[in-house]
Amino acid sequence: MARFILRRLVGMVAVLFAVSVLTFLIFNVIPNSDPAQRMAGKQATPELVASITKEWGFDDSLPQQYVTMMRKVFSGDLISYEGRENVDEKIVEGIPETFSLCIGAAVIWLFFGILFGYLSAVRAGGWLDKTLTVIAVTGISMPVFWLAAIFLNYLTYKTEIFPSGGYVEFTTEPIEWANHLILPWITLAILYAGFYSRVLRSSMLDVMGEDYVRTARAKGLSEQRVMSRHVMRNSLIPIVTLFGLDFGALLGGAILIEGIFSLEGIGQYAYEALKNTDLPPIMAIVLFGAFFVVLFNALVDIAYAYLDPRIRLGASANG
């Protein structure tokens, strides 16, 4: 087990390294942005540009620049080109918004996704199933930012049911915190809930046709027990793995939702940085996001081994 974890860790580091190199290269291939030029501003003199170049090390070789930047990422000294702010601090500031958004939406989408998926599966073929499927497929077929814009228009601008965005600290005012997040949560959750309900439905239908469910009934178990201990236990495995991957990816910031609802989270910060082709924040955010993706990937693998003993012990002992 320890060796497995060690190998995973090494793999994680390798992937993160590759991601950082890739990011660095993409941004150093940009034809137009000489960061020194932009930092010097409108009144730039060649001397100013040169001194900035020297100060920031833009004349160093690419590998050298890369090493310097990576060092700064981890030591907390990373300063953005645009606005000269400390990147790590800004990211930390953005965490409450992003995490509140993700966790709240996750709770909602898991609840509805699993509920709808379950109902669809046990009443497969019936009108409830068909209705829920229509809702689910529609949910996953719309552009999320479009839905957000429409919600904002009709639920906020026109009717003022919900606030128009911005973030309120949970610690200061929990109710307002939730109030401001409800629309973003729902917008985000609709997409995932639709998806998860279909995955669960499909998974449950597969499991319900398995031989061991037939055996469970033949043993005389109550239907309730057959469903909970045999059907659900096995059907939820793909949901768990999927959730791990989705949630991990989401923690890196939901750019569109944060943007539209004016939540100053990491996604929003990322977007600003991208527009300004500001490499330091981009690098840090990409690594931040990639870290969570990779971390949750590993967690999912571990959870999967726990949930399915066949994986745990490798191939079966005898055929």
Added chain:
Amino acid sequence: MASAPLLSVRDLRVGFVTEGGRLQAVDGVSFDLAPGEVLAIVGESGSGKSVIAQTIIGLTRSPNSRIDGSVQLRGAELIDADDAELRKVRGEQIGMVFQDPMTSFNPVYKIGWQIVEAIRAHRRDIGDKEAGEIAVEMLDSVGIPNPARRVDDYPHEFSGGMRQRAMIAMALALEPDLLIADEPTTALDVTVQAQILALLERLNRDRGLATILITHDLGVVAEVADRVLVMYAGRVVEQGTLDEIFYDPQHPYTWGLLGSLTRMDRERPKRLPQISGAPPSLQSLPQGCSFRPRCPHEFGRCSELPALDARLSETPAHLDRCWLSPEQKCELRQVEGEIGLEAPAR
């Protein structure tokens, strides 16, 4: 049947609605099973044998199925029994073993846990610990070595034969009087098959366990059965005692099955004998006798479906579904000195 039968099946009919249309998987099957008796139901896939087995404990109930007839366990009707009654019967009075032990166990739970689950579903009064001990005993009684340790293993950690033994242990954990084994050896190696059959035989002998053994293999039947039911396209075509079926078979299909058995005590045939053709599609059965298209001895009268009757006065319990006279049968069934079925002359 000296005493009252344990299981009494009368005119059982099971029909399904499928993608391709309606079909009658079981069409009027009747038999009795005495306590401690071993009945083998033999047939090819599609003959309806598994459907009978599963219908007895109500596993075929669904919106797509139509079940008629009567199945009585010690006089209690099972066909229209409600779910609660059926659940009581399953496991406690009738144990069932399925064909593929790998997929028939839930892969994520330990074998012991699954046996305990079966026990405690019916006997809430037995605690976890005690149920666990029973599980170990059961594994031991079916011949699994080191049962105390293996009770904590997962299904995929058992070999095929051991898994099937474990299935049998689980089916018998509550000491039912009847065991239904649906193709218990089909998914196993030949050597392991023999072991499982020996186990079933021992259980039958030692515990007086009535057994319904479903199989496509007459060779398997010869080891353990007291009586045999031969199925074809959803109907019984012959039924009788083991000796009657093997030494005095009355239906061409049975002759074909017997003839295609490879025998160690005879010379090797130049060609493996088989019954030519294939079983009919249940969605479009031929008129009259359903075996007719494959039967070399068919004649005019076969366009009328033969009734399942006893045609030999000395053995009133030996039934068959063939219009040929007993004398004709004795003659026709001899192929190259053995009982068998010639290929049809077409």
Added chain:
Amino acid sequence: MAAEPIAATGPAASSPWRLALRRLRRNRIALGFLGLFVLIVVFVLAAPLWSHNVAHTGPNDTHTLQKVEVDGEKRDVVNPEGQPIGPVWFGASGKFFLGADGRLGRDEMVRLMYGGRTSLLIGISSALITTALATLFGLLAGYYRGATDSVISRSMDVLWAFPVLLLAIALGLVLAVGGLQIGPIHISGGSIWIPILIIGVVMVPYMARPIRGEVLSLREKEFVEAAVAQGAGSLRVMFGELLPNLWSTIIVFFTLNIANNLLLESALSFLGVGVQPPNASWGTMIASGNDLITSAPLLTIIPGTMILLTVLSLNVFGDGLRDALDPRSKVRLEAHAGMAEPEGTAV
């Protein structure tokens, strides 16, 4: 179902493709949505016809200071407060059918049709690229395993770890400005090939992984062993034996991928890093409509609804296709995780 399998009898079973076609034909809903998709394609293909013969204007022609005669009455295309005219329907014999699109006074219907062409073109082309690359990599990785697999899978992992939208935006920004130079070929920043290539490449890991998985399991099957025993070389096995068995999976993935890519394109265009002006797509139309959402919500609702209908019809048809090709497909789950998977979509 507890019933035992019915023996295959009677006339020889039809080829799996014909069986699938029959199953598909019975699925009215899937066919209905396929019809909807076809309708949408026809709609956008009719753009030049409508533009020339009915609306008499192009998608980029502005009419800010002009007036249009609606049912006899002359009305401003864009009124003095900057409010564009709403849907006129047939009031002006087809001109400004859906109204004007904002301060620039362009014909919304014409833009919708031309924008749709762009969106669909990008969606389908990028899906072709993704499918081709994913199949290639999936085959190579799954067949050769070992070092080849390691290299390919690790690269996929790296791409996968990159928050997809970030990567796409980053590439969009970079390439939309300077264009792309591949050897002698130069693609300008405004060309729609940029979003096509970006989306096409970015989505590859999500399809390659499930395909690789399927190749890994197919490769253990006996027909592969048989082919090798007959002396078939690696290429023959990959393309002659494995690939034919992958077609049903590939077709389903391709369909769902178009849907996915449409959504991704709309997100990128909405953010300004996808389709560049003067080209329009449904995504850019949502972006410009968003500025006027309170006063002219239809400008946002309409293009979004078109995306919704297109993606919906592809999703439903794709599902029907999957059911028809393999009613008990285990690859379903992979398909979901890889494809209509929100990770690859824009949030």
